[in-house]
Amino acid sequence: MTLPIFPPGFLWGASASAFQTEGAVDADGKGPSGWDAFAALPGRIKDGTDTTRGTGFHARYREDVALLAGLGADAFRFSVSWPRVVPGGSGAVNADGLDFYDRLVDELCAHGVTPAPTLYHWDTPLPLEEAGGWLDRDTAYRFAEYAGIVAERLADRVPMWITINEPAEVTLLGYALGEHAPGRTLLFDALPAAHHQLLAHGLAVRALRAAGADNIGAAFSHAPVWTAGDSDEDRFGAELYDTLTNWLFADPVLTGRYPDENLAALMPGPVADDLKVISTPLDWYGINYYNPTLVGAPRPEALETFSGYTMPPELPFGIREIEGYEKTGFGWPVVPEGLTEILTTLHTRFGDRLPPLYITENGCALEEPHADDRRIAYLESHLTALRAAMDAGVDVRGYFTWSLTDNVEWIEGASQRFGLVHIDYETLARTPKASYAWYRDLIRAQRTRSAQ
Ligand SMILES: O=C(O)[C@H](O)[C@@H](O)[C@H](O)[C@H](O)CO
Numbered sequence: 001m002t003l004p005i006f007p008p009g010f011l012w013g014a015s016a017s018a019f020q021t022e023g024a025v026d027a028d029g030k031g032p033s034g035w036d037a038f039a040a041l042p043g044r045i046k047d048g049t050d051t052t053r054g055t056g057f058h059a060r061y062r063e064d065v066a067l068l069a070g071l072g073a074d075a076f077r078f079s080v081s082w083p084r085v086v087p088g089g090s091g092a093v094n095a096d097g098l099d100f101y102d103r104l105v106d107e108l109c110a111h112g113v114t115p116a117p118t119l120y121h122w123d124t125p126l127p128l129e130e131a132g133g134w135l136d137r138d139t140a141y142r143f144a145e146y147a148g149i150v151a152e153r154l155a156d157r158v159p160m161w162i163t164i165n166e167p168a169e170v171t172l173l174g175y176a177l178g179e180h181a182p183g184r185t186l187l188f189d190a191l192p193a194a195h196h197q198l199l200a201h202g203l204a205v206r207a208l209r210a211a212g213a214d215n216i217g218a219a220f221s222h223a224p225v226w227t228a229g230d231s232d233e234d235r236f237g238a239e240l241y242d243t244l245t246n247w248l249f250a251d252p253v254l255t256g257r258y259p260d261e262n263l264a265a266l267m268p269g270p271v272a273d274d275l276k277v278i279s280t281p282l283d284w285y286g287i288n289y290y291n292p293t294l295v296g297a298p299r300p301e302a303l304e305t306f307s308g309y310t311m312p313p314e315l316p317f318g319i320r321e322i323e324g325y326e327k328t329g330f331g332w333p334v335v336p337e338g339l340t341e342i343l344t345t346l347h348t349r350f351g352d353r354l355p356p357l358y359i360t361e362n363g364c365a366l367e368e369p370h371a372d373d374r375r376i377a378y379l380e381s382h383l384t385a386l387r388a389a390m391d392a393g394v395d396v397r398g399y400f401t402w403s404l405t406d407n408v409e410w411i412e413g414a415s416q417r418f419g420l421v422h423i424d425y426e427t428l429a430r431t432p433k434a435s436y437a438w439y440r441d442l443i444r445a446q447r448t449r450s451a452q
Pocket residue numbers: 017020165166169221288361402409410418
């Protein structure tokens with residue numbers, strides 16, 4: 001299959017995050033995160049992986065930077081660990097922690113790879129989590145403080161910034177369903193966590209700019225929600241799920257309004273003033289795409305799961321298995337056209353309010369340790385779907401695959417492997433998979449062809 005040509009200057013990259021890779025959880029003054037504490041609880045990590053080792057990135061980052069250079073990657077989206085820089089969540093700054101990111105940024109720049117740090121990829125400093133985490137408005141202000149500190153140090157060399165990653169997942173899995181840290185099962189009482197993450201995002205955009213940083217975006221999980229069945233209850237369930245996972249986050253950031261007055265009424269604090277901060281204009285908007293979700297009326301009789309998570313029967317919607325599509329090792333349906341659909345939906349919904357886009361995550365988990373042809377086929381089909389959206393007028397400027405190396409897939413531990421590079425969790429040795437060579441050759445070919 002010949003891949004379409006992407007425009008000259010289209011950015012090719014890979015993504016990862018601190019908790020999933022760094023390890024060294026208490027090295028050089030790092031404080032514990034909510035995820036460190038959650039992962040240490042018996043049975044929370046399904047396969048019993050010791051998440052404190054990650055992939056050893058904190059010690060072996062030079063190897064991974066060399067792998068990125070070997071790929072010919074334009075950029076690397078990593079995350080800065082808030083508790084490594086501000087162990088208490090506020091107050092004293094950990095100089096050794098900041099020094100680590102200084103070294104990492106220098107190493108990337110020395111290899112011609114643009115550093116694109118995410119400031120929050122789910123690892124809330126434990127003292128803040130214990131004080132309420134994202135249910136507490138104060139956490140938003142502490143986040144902006146931390147963002148300013150990191151920008152003061154790195155903005156002279158970092159030309160692309162990401163404030164937060166997937167507030168929808170944190171709200172849904174961490175505060176509503178209790179599947180992720182901090183394990184709260186608040187259902188709709190989790191909504192303040194959504195509002196405070198959005199407020200943190202807006203405050204951080206302003207703090208970054210005040211510290212001289214620019215080219216700022218954020219990474220949101222977005223996917224089409226398909227309606228299962230044609231009853232009014234089915235449509236209601238699907239619309240509600242679509243609003244809660246897509247528009248509850250995109251609308252306030254891009255339009256300064258919540259998608260629904262009833263939802264806005266459930267949000268804490270001076271919402272109207274907060275929305276002015278939340279909708280501080282962005283330079284770009286990031287999308288993490290994996291697969292659509294099929295949603296209908298709740299079916300209490302049918303134990304419904306979402307990505308392996310059990311949905312409480314009292315929820316006014318039910319998630320159905322998507323049949324008829326190939327599945328990844330994680331059981332996720334492979335639906336490249338879903339990427340075209342969500343991009344054109346965003347384009348239609350926001351028009352010129354939508355800044356240029358980047359795909360900040362897309363990829364699949366597969367068992368194959370080396371000959372991962374299915375991953376190559378996955379990337380090929382999704383890049384083709386991406387190009388189709390661009391042909392339809394959607395302004396996409398780059399693509400970051402998830403993930404450079406295998407890493408700790410949250411509660412799935414080491415069992416779900418998303419990397420272009422295999423990690424031996426005994427030795428932490430890195431071994432490029434077939435997809436690594438494929439992505440390298442793709443980037444090289446794209447540069448040659450787009451230059452012609
Ligand atoms: O999207 C997410 O959930 C996170 O951003 C990543 O940290 C995941 O590891 C990846 O997406 C695979 O699930």
